[in-house]
Amino acid sequence: MNDTWTPRIVVFQCQYSLYCEADQKWMDTQLPPHIKLIKVPCTGRISPLFVLNAIQGGADGILVSGCQPEKCHFKEGNLGARRQLDEFRRFLTYLGMEEERIRFAWIDLSERGRIQQELADLEETIRTIGPIRRLVTRAIPVGEKL
Amino acid sequence: MNQLTFAIRQEAARILEENVVDVVIGFEVGTLPLKAQPAFITRKEEAEKLVYNGFCQNNLAAYLTRRPKEERIGIICRGCESRAVRALVIEHQHDRDKLYLIGVPCTGIIDWRKIEREVGENTLQAVEEGDEVIVTTRDGEHRFQRVDVLHDSCKRCLHPNPVGADIVLGDPLPEGDPERAWAPVLEFEALPPEERYAYFVQEAERCIRCYACREACPMCYCTECFVDHTTPRWAESMITPSGTQAWHIIRAFHQTGRCVSCGACERACPMDIKMTYLVDKLSYDMVQQYGFEVGASDEEQPPFAAFTLDDRNRFVR
Ligand code: SF4
Ligand code: SF4
Ligand code: SF4
Numbered sequence: 001m002n003d004t005w006t007p008r009i010v011v012f013q014c015q016y017s018l019y020c021e022a023d024q025k026w027m028d029t030q031l032p033p034h035i036k037l038i039k040v041p042c043t044g045r046i047s048p049l050f051v052l053n054a055i056q057g058g059a060d061g062i063l064v065s066g067c068q069p070e071k072c073h074f075k076e077g078n079l080g081a082r083r084q085l086d087e088f089r090r091f092l093t094y095l096g097m098e099e100e101r102i103r104f105a106w107i108d109l110s111e112r113g114r115i116q117q118e119l120a121d122l123e124e125t126i127r128t129i130g131p132i133r134r135l136v137t138r139a140i141p142v143g144e145k146l
Numbered sequence: 147m148n149q150l151t152f153a154i155r156q157e158a159a160r161i162l163e164e165n166v167v168d169v170v171i172g173f174e175v176g177t178l179p180l181k182a183q184p185a186f187i188t189r190k191e192e193a194e195k196l197v198y199n200g201f202c203q204n205n206l207a208a209y210l211t212r213r214p215k216e217e218r219i220g221i222i223c224r225g226c227e228s229r230a231v232r233a234l235v236i237e238h239q240h241d242r243d244k245l246y247l248i249g250v251p252c253t254g255i256i257d258w259r260k261i262e263r264e265v266g267e268n269t270l271q272a273v274e275e276g277d278e279v280i281v282t283t284r285d286g287e288h289r290f291q292r293v294d295v296l297h298d299s300c301k302r303c304l305h306p307n308p309v310g311a312d313i314v315l316g317d318p319l320p321e322g323d324p325e326r327a328w329a330p331v332l333e334f335e336a337l338p339p340e341e342r343y344a345y346f347v348q349e350a351e352r353c354i355r356c357y358a359c360r361e362a363c364p365m366c367y368c369t370e371c372f373v374d375h376t377t378p379r380w381a382e383s384m385i386t387p388s389g390t391q392a393w394h395i396i397r398a399f400h401q402t403g404r405c406v407s408c409g410a411c412e413r414a415c416p417m418d419i420k421m422t423y424l425v426d427k428l429s430y431d432m433v434q435q436y437g438f439e440v441g442a443s444d445e446e447q448p449p450f451a452a453f454t455l456d457d458r459n460r461f462v463r
Contacts, residue, residue: 049392056391084450134339
């Protein structure tokens with residue numbers, strides 16, 4: 001891949017999943033421009049349609065960040081959602097998408113700094129597989145912001 | 147008239163006369179050969195109209211959510227229809243007490259397209275005789291082996307026998323072969339990703355967004371479907387690549403752990419779009435991941451609605 005290409009990344013984040021204030025603050029204020037943050041009230045709110053919309057619109061990578069199963073603020077909102085999103089990724093892979101484009105980070109109370117690490121890992125993976133080509137039907141030109 | 151038709155008429159007349167139900171949903175002779183049409187019988191005298199054969203294309207369970215809630219319904223149920231009834235009851239779409247299921251073990255639906263491809267569009271008459279389908283056109287008589295002209299979903303059918311029926315008419319049939327049922331999914335999965343995507347695009351983009359597939363599906367009963375939702379609009383409503391692809395992906399996905407593999411969506415599609423390879427993949431995964439099969443139990447929730455902590459340690463990345 002040429003060096004000038006920067007992957008476009010979308011993060012769907014449950015607003016309760018980053019217990020560490022510094023991490024949340026970093027997410028809210030320090031994110032580089034090629035990463036777009038979408039906060040939701042609970043993992044349960046992340047409809048597969050959101051993920052599909054991001055992909056159709058040209059996101060090269062997607063990070064879904066939610067709470068650990070038993071730590072859901074709404075008791076069990078994330079349980080069905082985890083299954084759905086996991087299956088949705090498998091389904092898009094069936095249709096030809098690279099599985100690595102969607103990544104999950106179920107973050108625990110104590111995991112300070114994990115979100116940055118997850119984003120870095122995702123970005124590295126995306127750089128090796130290159131820009132998204134399949135399922136992008138409303139693409140914006142490479143290099144532009146989301 | 148075949149024996150099953152006779153038995154169905156008798157049973158329908160009986161439950162109407164004894165006031166067990168308000169209406170019986172079944173099939174009657176359609177205006178075109180090769181296609182029987184749904185019938186709604188409310189008086190016992192009308193039960194004579196009912197027929198049952200391999201030309202009955204619809205999944206009758208699709209009507210359950212489109213009838214008045216308080217109605218007591220008798221319904222002819224093949225394997226797939228009975229599984230749809232179970233799924234609908236679990237999803238609180240119907241009171242099981244208000245339903246009377248007339249079960250019929252099903253030998254499969256005849257795919258009229260397969261016949262039309264052979265004989266053209268001028269079919270005058272079609273009848274079943276044992277394992278054969280005899281089609282009369284202006285050019286004469288054509289004979290087909292039933293197995294050759296079955297609908298693909300019926301060829302793959304795992305459970306032709308009705309589950310949880312109040313009465314079963316006809317003899318039980320052997321269960322389907324899982325290997326045969328899942329073969330198309332596994333074959334598709336074995337293709338290189340670019341070929342899979344190319345096939346998906348080719349099929350999805352022929353779609354004219356008529357939503358016949360949705361209307362035919364027993365499990366697509368939402369008062370407001372996601373594609374009709376305008377604010378915000380989640381998927382493009384035009385027949386753009388983005389719109390048709392989103393429709394195919396999300397409609398299939400909404401059927402995860404709910405699809406009863408009846409193939410009614412495919413039969414309803416005016417564009418002859420093959421789409422069951424989508425839902426079949428999802429059904430296959432539900433069996434693999436959660437050991438869940440629609441209709442297997444009359445109380446188990448589909449995996450996405452189960453809200454259990456069983457999979458605490460899964461999907462780590
Ligand atoms: S998605 Fe198709 S095969 Fe599945 S239940 Fe609906 S109509 Fe039947
Ligand atoms: S496609 Fe989805 S939203 Fe639309 S009717 Fe079917 S299940 Fe409901
Ligand atoms: S029935 Fe066929 S053409 Fe109509 S919306 Fe469904 S897939 Fe598209």
